[in-house]
Amino acid sequence: MRLALTGILIIPSAFANSKTSQDYWVSGWASLPSETIITGPVSGHFIEPSLGVTTPFMGQPIPGWSGLLHIRDAIFWGMPDNGFGSKYNSQDFVLGMYRFNANVVEQINNTSKQGAIQIEKFLPFNDKRGILKNGKGVDFPITADFTQYKFESGRLSEFSVAQEIREQRWLTGFDFDVESVVLSDDGSFWVGEEFGPFLLHFDSSGALLEEPVPHPSLFSPFNPEVLAGLKEATLPASRGFEALAKSDIKSQLLVVPEAVSHDVQLRVSKNDERLLEIFIYDTSKKQYLDKTYLYRKDGEKTRNTIVIGDMVALGNGKYMLIERDSLFGENAKLKRIYQIDLKETDSEGVLDKSLLVDLLDIPDPHYIAPSSSSGIFSLPFDxxxxxxxxxxxxxxxxxxxxxxxxxxxxxxxxxxxEIVFIRFNNALL
Structure with missing residues (x-):
């Protein structure tokens, strides 16, 4: 295994509890190098070299985290999305969860020691129970069913599907585009994805536990029924379930698409693309509930380009959501975290929201993040x-x-x- 690791810096607890004129500030930062490759099937057969990176990769790269779970102390689960950005260029990318330990090193007297992010294990998502070929619910061929990877035209490539993928029925970025994750009390994972969009339920070993759960009216262009000509797409590509959060009711999940349906008949407001429904899925009843919550994104009413990045429960009906544009670097304009309370709405029944963090303007008075400029840290990522x-x-x-x-x-x-830790003067919970 070739695994390059880097450090994490965090301010000591005395610093963290000190008074500051800021409402929030950077209290820690960590980075995993882009060149990190773990042992696994050769990947990147279908992407072009870019930014000095040659392909294919002699293993599996880690292209960031689309889902993040805090376990305890400095231990996390991180979940990449489908890999390289599209269905057909990611069929050699194995989906799953990375458990990692951020070994925290305190910054003392303006000097720092090098710490390390240690990836403890990779948990590949798989269909070893044969859920996707059992003749029930949602069935479709997955990468593990093929002997060779395919081009988008359907023509077979010259590259054989990796033996591990076929034998273990590992799921790949061709099969699903996983984007959001919740850890259940029993150790299983509920995952929101975009190709259905589906809700997927995996056990603690990464095995698919039950049939993928489709939404009653939202269908991606890559939904198996759409590809078979049985349904029409009602969502643009890559606008599925980007956010998933626990409800205060244990059996329920809050499910949030990135954006509204392009079918105006399915919108809450035909003329306002900002207005999203937050859906409720009951895992015990195995159905979506009729009740939804209404949330209004930033941006324009029409041709809205702002999307939801993630959502997490704070407790007692309170949640945080990420809103972001799809720009990066100097062009990035909007990367924000808002707080909502499901009990608080405006006169139109839309959830009130309050700005918690401007992710392009995070005070870093202790200069923890190496890219801080004049005491300000920014996350200008897409x-x-x-x-x-x-x-x-x-x-x-x-x-x-x-x-x-x-x-x-x-x-x-x-x-x-990158992962940044942000501390608040006032308690969130």
Whole structure:
């Protein structure tokens, strides 16, 4: 295994509890180098070299985290999305969860020691139970069913599907585009994805537990029924379930698409693309409930380009959401975290929201993050998609780097995977 690791810096607890004129500030930062490759099937057969990166890769790269779960202390689960950005260029990218330990090193007297992010294990998502070929519910061929990878035209490529993928029925970025994740009390994972869009339920070993759950009216262009000509797409590509959060009711999940349907008949408001429904899925009843919540994004009413990046529960009906544009580097304009309370709405029944963090303007008075400028830290990435609560004063935010095609930090190399810890003066919980 070739695994390059880097460090994490965090301010000591005395600093973290000190008074500051800021409402929030950087309390820690970590980075995983873009060149990190773990042992696994050769990947990247269907992407072009970019930013000095040659392909294919002799293993599996880690292109950032689209889902982030805090386990305890400095231990996390990180989940990449479908890999390289599209269905057909990601069929050799194995989906799953990375468990990692951020070995925290305190910054003392303006000097720092090098720490390390240690990836403890990779948990590949798989269909070893044969759920996707059992003749029930949602069935379709997955990469593991093929002997050779395919081009988008359907023509077979010259590259054989990796033996591990076929034998273990590992799921790949051709099969699903996983974007959001919740850890259940029993250790299983509920995952929101975009090709259905579906809700997927995996056990603690990564095996698909039950049939993928389709939405009653939202269908991606890559939904198996759409591809078979049985349904019409009602969502643009890559606008599925980007956010998934626990409800205060244990059996329920809150499910949030990135954007509204392009079928105006399915919209809450035909003329306002900002207005999203937050859906409720009951895992015990195995159905979506009729009740939804209404949320209004930033941006324009029509041709709205703002999307939801993630959502996480704070408790007692309160949640945080990421809103972001799809720009990066100097062009990035809007990367924000808002707080909502499901009990508080405006006169139109739309959830009130309050700005928690401007991710392009984060005070870093202790200069923890190496790219801070004049005491200000920024996350000018296209896809900011991971959000976790560490304690009642601290959150973590992670980025999906879209490796190897973007360099929001500038320079000639792809972006590293960054996680920033943000501490608040006032308790969030």
């Amino acid at each position: 896809s900011i998609e991971g959000l976790a609560v560490l304690d009642k004063y601290t959150i973590a935010v992670s980025v999906d780097t879209n490796f190897p095609n973007q360099n929001a930090r500038g320079g000639v190399a792809p972006d590293d995977t």
